[in-house]
Amino acid sequence: MSIKIYTKTGDKGQTSLLGGKKVAKSSIRIESYGNIDELNSFIGLLKDQPEVEAKIKQQFYWIQEHLFSIGSILASENGFSGFELPQIGETHIKQLEVWIDKYTTELPELKNFILPGGHQVVSLCHVCRTVCRRAERSITQLHSEEPVDEHIIPFINRLSDYFFVMSRKMSQILQIAEVPWKPQLDD
Template sequence: MSLKLYTKTGDKGQTSLLGGKKVSKSDLRIEAYGNVDELNSFIGLLKDHPEVPARIGSQFYWLQENLFSIGSILATESGFKGFKLPEITDIEVKQIEVWIDKYSGELPELKTFILPGGHQVVSLCHVCRTVCRRTERSIIALSNAEEIDAHIIQFMNRLSDYFFVMARKFADMFEVPETPWSPGQD
């Protein structure tokens, strides 16, 4: 006997958090972990691009695993003690910083704002960056209403910086010139 994908329990705009609490599908918590899920999906698309080297793809996989952990934490009602949830700690935040520092050190100094684009992989990094920023904002909105572990916010903040650096790294790797923002220029 297979489990049905649809339960019809959400037909009236409600869903359940891990722990059983029913909330509106427009709840800040649902918005936050939905954004995490969207970001995770875009990272999967980026990771699956044939021009992404396996060594960087493994970083994307690591990020996806941690985002899944963040999603499960955010999908859990406050105070739920049914089982031990994964954690995001200073270790995960520092790992992203290590990658940012490594790739930043390999790139020319940035002297102007740059426009997204030039190569599909570069553009996908920018999509991940912007979805990550939206995700971070939604988690901060949630943190204004409920206590959220500060490491989650730090992780998301570093992650958007990581994708900016990765966009630049891939532009360099694929020898795609970065397009500076030139307001008022034709």
């Protein structure tokens, strides 16, 4: 017997959190973990690019695993105790900082804003960065309405920084010139 993918329980615009509480699919909680899911999917697309080195793919895999943990936490009603959820902690935030610091020291000094692009891999890093920022905004909004685990917002904040640095690192690896933003002032 196979499991059906559709349940029809959401056909009226509601869904259940882990713990059973029904909420509107338009709620900020659903948007928050939906943004995390979208980010995870884009990271998968980025990870699947043949130009991405194995050691960087491993970092992306690590990030995806932890984004699934964050999605699970966000998909749970506060106080859920049905089973133990994976946690995000200070060590996870520090790991992102280690990678950011390592790559930053290998890159030329940043003197201008950089326009996204130059190669599909670089552009996908920027897509991940911007989706991550949207996820951060929605999680921050959720946190203003009800408490969110204290490590989630810093992790997501650091992750967007990671993808900015990774976009620059991938430009360097692929020998793609970064295009600085030079504002055009109208006369």
